[in-house]
Amino acid sequence: MTTVKTGPPQDRSDALPASGTRTYVRLWLSQWLACAAVSFTVFALELNIYVDFDPIWLIVIGYAILFVPFPILSPFAGAFVDRYGHRRALLISNIGTLLNLMVLVVVMVTGVGGALYAVSAAGISTIFRTLQLAAIESVVPLLVPKRHYGRANGPRMLMTATFVLAGPLFSYLLLSVAAPVTIVLAECLLVVLAIYVVVTSRIPVVKRPDGDAPHQSLRMDVVDAWRHLRLRRGLLTMVGFLALVSGTLGALEPASSGAVLGFSPDGGAIVVSTSCWLGMVVATILMVFWGVPRKLVMSGLLGAGLVFALALCAAAFRPDLILMSAGGFIAMGSLAVIIASFQTVIHLKIQPHLLGRVFGLKNTSVTLSHIVGDVGAIALGVAFLSSDFSYVGRPPGEGWDDVSSPILAAFIGDGPGRGWALVIMLIGVGVAAVVALLATRSRGLRRLEEDLPDVIPDDQPRQSTEDLAPVGATEPAPGRQSV
Template sequence: MGPPQARGDMLRFAVVWIASLLSGVGSSLTGFVLGVWAYQSTDSPTQFALVMLCGLLPGILIGPFAGIVVDRFNRRTVLIVTDCLAALPTLAIVFLIQTDGLAVWHLYLASAIGAACSTFHATTYQAMTPLLIPKRHLGRANGLMQISWATQIAAPVLAGTLMVAVGMSGVLVIDLATFAVAVLALLVVRLPATVLRPSGTAEAPTLRTDLVAGWRHLRAKPQLLGLVYVQTGFNFVFATAGVLIQPLILSFATADVLGLLMLAGGAGMFCGSLVMGVWGGPRGRVRGMAVFMGVGSVALFLHTLWPSPPLVGVAAAAFLFTLPVVGGCAQAVMQTKVERDLLGRVLGTAHSLGTAATPVAYLLAAPVAEFVTGPLLMPGGGLAGSFGALVGVGEGRGIAFVLLLDAVLLAALAAVTAFAPRLRTLETALPDSVADDSPHPVRSS
């Protein structure tokens, strides 16, 4: 394939990615305003948490099924169908708002459908990327794709402004418009046949065989399975920090300050995504993951030293800057080392395994901080005279102590990634899925 074809593929990727990014921004805005509505309507943190869990659990359960669909059906069709399905609950909620019939259980259902569609979307894009982008540019492409995470973190600031300007229904209509843009881009952009259905004409195995194909492939390549376990641990650390950062800030600052610090964190992640998009990541991707996890652990530790908004703002930006590098490197390794015809199923299984730790972190971190470390770090508490000298004593310092433990866990994970033999030699021990740098596999006749 000549350079013109390669440039054309990258242009196609860019158009589809931008449309997907806009859709992701719209979904983030909707998720925020619906969460605010749930909390304001019920005054129940539990109801708010249930909406979050409904937006998480279906994606974990459906990962292997999504991988099968991505490997067996036209990927353009998968993306268009899931976009349309994801838009239906949003459209229904707009109608329910106008008729004053919206209830919290509607949000449970809408969040679950959105999570399922998002899993199909993410798996499809991750499987298509190495078929459009040369190997040497995979780190850049994966870094850019993670800009959507930065927009989700910064969504509250934009969503709050839009709520004042156009109201809740207006925000949802904007989300519907972004869905339409994404579908239009998929209909207009011409994608190579090998990208849409790389499996060729091979007879599909049974559903049961397909469901376990991703797991069997990972078991057969323990280096890749080890990488997935690292991602699982990393997601646990990130989820623990994510669920505790806001309560930590609110223990010593106002809601306005919280919004500014969240914007700072989102800006840090946005910058990390852009840097990864330009740089492409280190040549040794696994080693690079370890280095940036180590940097992230230092930044997470800085959150805990004392209740200072400027310190937390800088630390949050630094911590979130590392995420696109770690995630982009891990994704590029998977896309490079997994056979193209299995990529959807392996990525679907890896998604389920990698995100399974997130609800565990949600369910453990807050109760431990509230009922265990919180009382221990109040004046006269059991840890006030020891760890209290490091993280402080009083309101919110129990949360800081859990984040301190989270930082230690991330540092340990970085050490394992750097020194575990299977992970250290992963990139040299496993052959690449294609021998050259062409993103298109050559089909056998």
């Protein structure tokens, strides 16, 4: 691994705030703690819409409240960031999240409401997260030198995946020593810390170009960003590939749980998810110290994508707890490289005044794909696999518990959970096929780094802070006074 290549050295004394990198680190850490804390609410409250809600229509409502608002609102959140600034977006997000958590504490103490309100509170926090993610993803070029983009993007996956993967373990540990209301109160303190960091940080602002009409609607802002992205086929293909990977993750959530629970008790699922999280952490540490791969597309996106696919196939090959844990460790580590490489390419190729909207569109595409993969895998399980992973309506021994084909049994074994193992293996084969197709047939993606010039040719972009003149302001000529 290496850091992003830069151009020839130049005088950059006025390019970025002197403490820009430190400011970004403080922002990222505080926002990560706030985001992770809010994500942990679902585990702290022991919410499970498939258990707490009985009628199917209540399950649908609960799922929609938790997940649907994010892809709908993300593009507009990105447009808000581009128009009104990162500081304002982060403050609105954090303050709104804090108020929502405080109301949830009152509800928990008084006993008013129930599971539906708890799900609603988690959904409201998800809405505020659209602003948070669009702001923190797009602020990198305003604070971090170009040569450190890869390092800054290395921890990106930790922002949203930490408590999804490590949540079961942390919930077990925390709930054994503290009440849920105490945990939510601790979350409020972390959000207060995030607000303090935003208030005390100098965050640069970006001046919109003259052609970007300030009076047009947020919807038109989003349309402008979509048109800009569509004209660059390699970038759009890259977003599509990331959406495919996200859909794969959505399908893997029920599939991996089904496979593990087929041959291991509940503790096995915690072991596998924790191993996945550790793989992501190790990859993040490596990228923070050494940077992303030099060839962002071929090595970072497609190369790590191939490793991701092969790890899935290996984990599903006659799976047991050790094999699933090792496969998950490698797969999630590879996924962290994919995400960091994608983020770095976007920062290099998209103008700063469009970054919020582009990341908003990216968040919409990957979230919709994730939902489709998740719901599709759940529907597959309901339609064909019973709770013991045999076909619905058939006793154990006539479904996936008894693999009659010796060829198939040689790959996935014979026993509980083997139907889900086959699903995981097919997903891995499919992702590998897509990677091979893109690497050989998609010229726009393969040559993206060469064909699209970096929008920031210097090592650091010329940006202003909120206390200085806006970006694009010119210095007065020698001997002349500025008015």
